[in-house]
Amino acid sequence: MSIRMTGMNSGLDTDSMVQDLVKAYSEKTNTYKKEQTKLEWKQDAWKTLNTKIYSFYSSTLSNMRFSSSYNQKATTVSDPSKATVVAGDSAVNGIQTLSISNTAKAAYLTGAELDSSVKANTKLSSLGISEGTITVGKGETGTYGTINITANTTIDEFTAKLSSRGLSANFDEKNHRMYISASKTGEASDFSFSGNEDAIAKLGLSGEGSVKIAGENAKITLNGVDYESDNNTFTVNGLTVTAKATTAEGESISLVTDTDYDAIYKNIKDLIKGFNSVINEMDKLYNAAQAKGYEPLTEDEKGAMTDSQIETWEKKVKDALLRKDSTVESVMNSMRMSMIKTYSVNGKDMALSAYGINTMSYFNAAEFEKNAYHIDGDPDDANSSANKDKLKSAIATDPEGVSSFFTQLANDMYDTLSKKMRSTELSSAFTVYDDKKMKEEYTEYTSKISKWEQHVADIEDRYYKQFAAMEKAMASLNSSTSALSGLLGSK
Secondary structure, three states, X not given: OOOOOOOOOOOOOHXXXXXXXXXXXXXXXXXXXXXXXXXXXXXXXXXXXXXXXXXXXXXHHHHOOOHHHXXXXXXXXXXXXXXXXXXXXXXXXXXXXXXXEEOOEEEEEEOOOOOOOOOOOXXXXXXXXXXXXXXXXXXXXXXXXXXEEOOOOEHHHHHHHHHHXXXXXXXXXXXXXXXXXXXXXXXHHOEEEEEOHHHHHHOOOOOOOOEEEOOEOEEEEEXXXXXXXXXXXXXXXXXXXXXXXXXXXXXXXXXXXXXXXXXXXXHHHHHHHHHHHHHHHHHHHHOOOOOOOOOOOOHHHHHOOOHHHHHHHHHHHHHOOOOOOHHHHHHHHHHHHHHHOOEEEOOEEEOHHHHOEEEOOOOOOOOOOOOOEEEOOOOOOOOOOOOOOHHHHHHHHOHHHHHHHHHHHHHHHHHHHHXXXXXXXXXXXXXXXXXXXXXXXXXXXXXXXXXXXXXXXXXXXXXXXXHHHHXXXXXXXXXXXXXXXXXXXXX
16 A cells, blocks of 8 residues: 655645545445345345245155154054064054064174283284184175284284174183174174184184074064064064064063054144244244344444444344345245135035134234244143143044145145245245345445445545645745745845
8 A cells, every 4th residue: 555645735634635525435335335234134134034944844844745644653562571663654553462482683702711811912823823714604605704814913903804894803801702793683694703713713713612692583473473584673564563572482462553643733733833933933024123223334333332232233233134025924925825724624624723723813912923823722832721622632533634634734835835945047946035136136236345445446546646736736836935035035
């Protein structure tokens, strides 16, 4: 930056005068900067809101479009210490019998005790092993791989090679034994050692003192039919059965499957709760208090305020960014319309109110909760908990009708939001606001600010040149006056 020496002859504060002359132009620059900052904050506000809308749209709302959300089943096990059962939506209601003759086990080998001098870093040569190859078998015909050993291979290196083949292997220096296990249960994951039998024995992996537990499959009998698995989990006709312990010979446990009304109720409650969360947020943003007279602060303005004052000021601006925003209003109205509509169920037009789901009166509802829905009899909602529970009654007496109504509602709202989230010239996919347009506007502000700052700099230069010319003229005049005074004085 060049240093200007001004006012040497005129005695004027040229810098202050120039700044006063360009002040109006500088204010224009600040206006653009404030508008750009405000736009940036608005982008952030929209990103936050859009994330909330999309989260509801892609999870809860999306799931509730399908009948599976209303076809919930639960199975009660007469002896949960023996088995656990999870019922899928295709499970058949009724009583079934289950017996468990064997649970799945992972193969396990406790090696024979080696000499007390053997450590993890002991070389195999100390055990009388020179070199060779050990094959690790898997199941009846498979293999985990082969391991090449030499006299310099250490115990630690040997167990590491076993682990790299898919087994869990460790040498316990305190007990002087190797402990090896399969990573999975079942006969197919069982392991065995062959090849260099002498090395296998000297490592304690065979012979006296070593104990091998073979891998075993789980075996159950469900409704008189035998099933076998390499793990303890079986999936049969919509039931996922996990065997935990064997039943006594001739003993069976009962599995009672029925519609899980509580799960259906919870899913619908989650839908209403998700809608309320989104609609209340939009209501708060749309009906926020005005921020008339509040704009983003310049650095000079911030310099005259405390951090707390700055935070309060900026919050006032940010809270009102989406006030009366037409896009927010459009999304709100679309979602509200899906909730207000009637849907045909068994030939009748049904509304949410038929299931005891309503909004509160305008004057009784809390601020920014005028469009929120409440479920009669919901123990978690103080506003409606005392009312008769129509929803649970409907689920118990007509689950298919409930499913039909709420799948229609969810599909209607999902389709509406899908249309608003389509990619256009102004907005990206899965975005309800014009993010592309706002990004373009931000870039335009950057260009305007840059051009205007250059314009201000050019005007400043022009004024400085004019003052410089004046200073030069005054210097010339002063010089002539001094010369004339000198001539007159010499006479």
